[in-house]
Amino acid sequence: MNEKVDYLIIGQGLAGSILAHTLLEKEKKVLVLDQPSLQHCSKVAAGICNPITGRNLVRTWKSKELFSFLNHFYPKLEQKFNQKFFFNIPVYRPFQNLEQQQDWSAHEDKVNEEVIYPKHRFLGQSVNDDFGGLLIKNGGYLRTDIFLETIKNYLIDKNAYQEELFDFDKLNTENNKISYKDIEARHIIFCRGAADKVNPFFEKLPLAPAKGEILHIELENSNQELVEKLNQIILNKGCWLVPFQNKENYLKDKVGKTSTTLFRTGSNYDHKDLTLKPTEKAKQQIETKLKSVLSLDYQIKKQEVGIRPATRTRKPLIGTHNTLKQIHIFNGFGAKGSSMIPYFAHQFVEYLLNHGELEREVRIDKWFLK
Ligand SMILES: Cc1cc2nc3c(=O)[nH]c(=O)nc-3n(C[C@H](O)[C@H](O)[C@H](O)COP(=O)(O)OP(=O)(O)OC[C@H]3O[C@@H](n4cnc5c(N)ncnc54)[C@H](O)[C@@H]3O)c2cc1C
Structure with missing residues (x-):
């Protein structure tokens, strides 16, 4: 039938x-x-939801509507399914240079509902944020898997x-x-x-697919205080670093209660090579960006690939x-x-x-x- x-x-x-x-x-x-x-x-996506992006640190398109919607949507589904998957933690965006810091200060008032402007470098010496940075609230990340x-x-x-x-x-x-x-x-x-x-x-x-790669890494735990702080934010300077709790911890209800040394970092964009093969080139690009912001040893555990359904009109x-x-x-x-x-x-x-x-x-x- x-x-x-x-x-x-x-x-x-x-x-x-x-x-x-x-x-x-x-x-x-x-x-x-x-x-x-x-x-x-x-x-494979990192699931980051960030209302302020780009070099100019501006609101993303329709960010007010999108973020007020998603901040109700995901928690409502978590309640419905009794399952944690959305983490409403801030994005920490260190300024690239003095110019960016000063440009930002000039239009700070336009987006300040979403932003805390930290007065001190709060992650310590192992993170390159000499000019301070923005702690962007209102977003977070979705554990898409x-x-x-x-x-x-x-x-x-x-x-x-x-x-x-x-x-x-x-x-x-x-x-x-x-x-x-x-x-x-x-x-x-x-x-x-x-x-x-x-x-x-x-x-x-006008679909224009874009390949992206992502590294799963384990940070060395010699600086426990820093690793704990990195569990509370999404670090975003040239690349991003997002905590990635072991799936077992979800089952044992440890998520949010214990910190992890496992993180994901990425990514790159490639419109030409649309194969699902991980590349050495992308790995190097991601590692170079990560090392320029974080001086902490790590081991690569896995490299994954996805093809984003990007469009010419964005x-x-x-x-x-x-x-x-x-x-x-x-x-x-x-x-x-x-x-x-x-x-x-x-x-x-x-x-x-x-x-x-x-x-x-x-x-x-x-x-x-x-
Ligand atoms: C490395 C990387 C990092 C990313 N990070 C982020 C991030 O931090 N934040 C963010 O918001 N987004 C991120 N993205 C983008 C995000 O993944 C996409 O915006 C989103 O996943 C698109 O979802 P989709 O359902 O349209 O496509 P897909 O997830 O590709 O889903 C398409 C589905 O269609 C199925 N399908 C295709 N053809 C057939 C067929 N013939 N028969 C049956 N099934 C079929 C596939 O199996 C798949 O399940 C990232 C992407 C990549 C690659």
């Missing part, structure tokens, strides 16, 4: 997961198809998940109906991340096919999936269910005219 669903979602990265959860909360019947053995950049596993279990529980390699040749879109093998759906939504660069329905969209790509009104895409979250996806999943679901407006910058209609 055919299975009938309202929304067939392809991909269970952060985009597919959060969208599926949002639709299920609206009591829609959802089925997510995912092939976990494919590249899956959500799983724990989050994705939690949502996958929830979907399985709701009969809303199937491990499956989606094949376009088996999709039928005739007579305004979607059918895929024995599944009938009112709508199909593509959340395949960088894989949607090749999608016959959305060929003109904005997400959300909306409906120009003629096939039951085919949609929710993609293009680039390097900022963990901060952008909760807000835009909410906006997209309002658009799908209640004729809500999609933000002008993310709408895909303009790309069909080109």
Whole structure:
């Protein structure tokens, strides 16, 4: 017998997961198809949510809306699933030089709700922050692996998940109906991340995938006080350093109570080499940046690769096919999936269910005219 669903979602990265959860909360019947053995950049991501970025230390696009949304969204899900995965710790951003420190002081008042301006170097001699830096509140990091596993279990529980390699040749879109093998759906939504660069329905969209690599490291514990302080912040100067508690500690409920010497650091951008092979070049780039900010020995435990669904416009790509009104895409979250996806999943679901407006910058209609 055919299975009938309202929304067939392809991909269970952060985009597919959060969208599926949002639709299920609206009591829609959802089925997510995912092939976990494919590249899956959500799983390797550091999950950092940082409202102030770039050389000029400015607010990221729509940061007020995104951050007030995510600061409710993730804690609400933690409560619902009785699982810790969002860590609301500040980003510490040392100034690169005196000029940057002075430039910042000139426009400090514009963003000060999000920022504490530390008066002293508070990490000690092993961290290169001669000019002080900004302690940026309001963000944090998402343990994406724990989050994705939690949502996958929830979907399985709701009969809303199937491990499956989606094949376009088996999709039928005739007579305004979607059918895929024995599944009938009112709508199909593509959340395949960088894989949607090749999608016959959305060929003109400006997806520009970018490879990124990340190192798992273990810091030597000779300076325990510093390691403990590094557990309380995300260090961000040229590269970032994020605590990465052992998964076992989640099960034993030790997270947040004990500090760890395990961290992740990265990353780099490569638009040419889109293979999943770790490279010596990226490793060296990351290590050079790390060593310029932190003088502490470490051992590399692992190197991982992901392909970000970046776009030429640096904005997400959300909306409906120009003629096939039951085919949609929710993609293009680039390097900022963990901060952008909760807000835009909410906006997209309002658009799908209640004729809500999609933000002008993310709408895909303009790309069909080109
Ligand atoms: C090294 C690195 C560090 C990062 N750090 C951060 C960070 O600190 N903060 C942040 O916000 N973002 C970060 N990102 C970016 C973040 O990972 C992305 O924004 C986000 O994960 C995109 O999610 P997605 O669901 O769109 O794509 P993906 O996670 O790639 O998910 C796509 C899913 O589709 C599935 N799929 C594809 N094709 C098929 C098919 N034919 N059949 C079935 N399933 C299919 C895949 O298996 C996968 O599960 C980082 C990325 C990298 C690579």
